Amino acid sequence: GAVVSQHPSWVICKSGTSVKIECRSLDFQATTMFWYRQFPKQSLMLMATSNEGSKATYEQGVEKDKFLINHASLTLSTLTVTSAHPEDSSFYICSARDQVGSGINTGELFFGEGSRLTVL
Amino acid sequence: AQSVTQLDSQVPVFEEAPVELRCNYSSSVSVYLFWYVQYPNQGLQLLLKYLSGSTLVKGINGFEAEFNKSQTSFHLRKPSVHISDTAEYFCAVISLAGGTSYGKLTFGQGTILTVHP
Numbered sequence: 505g506a507v508v509s510q511h512p513s514w515v516i517c518k519s520g521t522s523v524k525i526e527c528r529s530l531d532f533q534a535t536t537m538f539w540y541r542q543f544p545k546q547s548l549m550l551m552a553t554s555n556e557g558s559k560a561t562y563e564q565g566v567e568k569d570k571f572l573i574n575h576a577s578l579t580l581s582t583l584t585v586t587s588a589h590p591e592d593s594s595f596y597i598c599s600a601r602d603q604v605g606s607g608i609n610t611g612e613l614f615f616g617e618g619s620r621l622t623v624l
Numbered sequence: 625a626q627s628v629t630q631l632d633s634q635v636p637v638f639e640e641a642p643v644e645l646r647c648n649y650s651s652s653v654s655v656y657l658f659w660y661v662q663y664p665n666q667g668l669q670l671l672l673k674y675l676s677g678s679t680l681v682k683g684i685n686g687f688e689a690e691f692n693k694s695q696t697s698f699h700l701r702k703p704s705v706h707i708s709d710t711a712e713y714f715c716a717v718i719s720l721a722g723g724t725s726y727g728k729l730t731f732g733q734g735t736i737l738t739v740h741p
Contacts, residue, residue, distance in 0.1 A: 547731045
């Protein structure tokens with residue numbers, strides 16, 4: 505299947521700093537990518553939908569100024585956690601849908617490996 | 625809006641025993657249904673999906689699931705599990721309704737399957 509890569513896999517930062525997480529589709533183009541957040545022992549919660557060339561669509565309750573999303577190309581979306589605090593510590597996962605023949609009918613999203621953020 | 629409920633947060637089972645992980649969903653419109661597996665500190669891998677057609681869906685690693693529209697369920701089964709099946713399993717749905725919900729994947733709470741020797 506298609507490959508989605510996230511970087512970094514692990515990041516530890518001090519409170520107040522900003523952290524950028526990259527999500528790349530390695531062998532396909534993705535006009536839409538999704539960012540999820542997963543707390544320990546909990547399910548994945550959709551944070552936002554990243555659209556290539558336009559603004560991201562955020563879910564209710566997600567701070568747009570806190571979690572900056574940039575989808576600059578068909579293979580790259582970035583999530584920047586600004587002024588990170590310990591409560592932002594979490595596992596962040598991105599996913600992408602293969603643009604070719606995707607639509608909703610294939611139904612399959614390809615997930616990155618996840619990025620674990622720890623804010624001290 | 626749609627929702628997904630996985631009825632068991634943890635399922636312990638012995639190796640080579642059968643297992644069923646339960647999933648119920650709620651939606652006012654048609655949905656597509658999925659099961660994903662997550663190994664520790666990794667992303668998600670698709671096990672199987674139901675889009676239409678036969679209600680019995682076969683996936684990877686010997687897993688299968690049956691869509692039951694009247695009971696709004698999509699339980700995951702495997703006749704004989706291995707140690708390597710130990711992981712967390714997520715049931716998910718995609719809404720086919722229009723508007724902002726279209727195409728969004730909603731996950732259940734997850735079920736941790738632990739296979740003991």
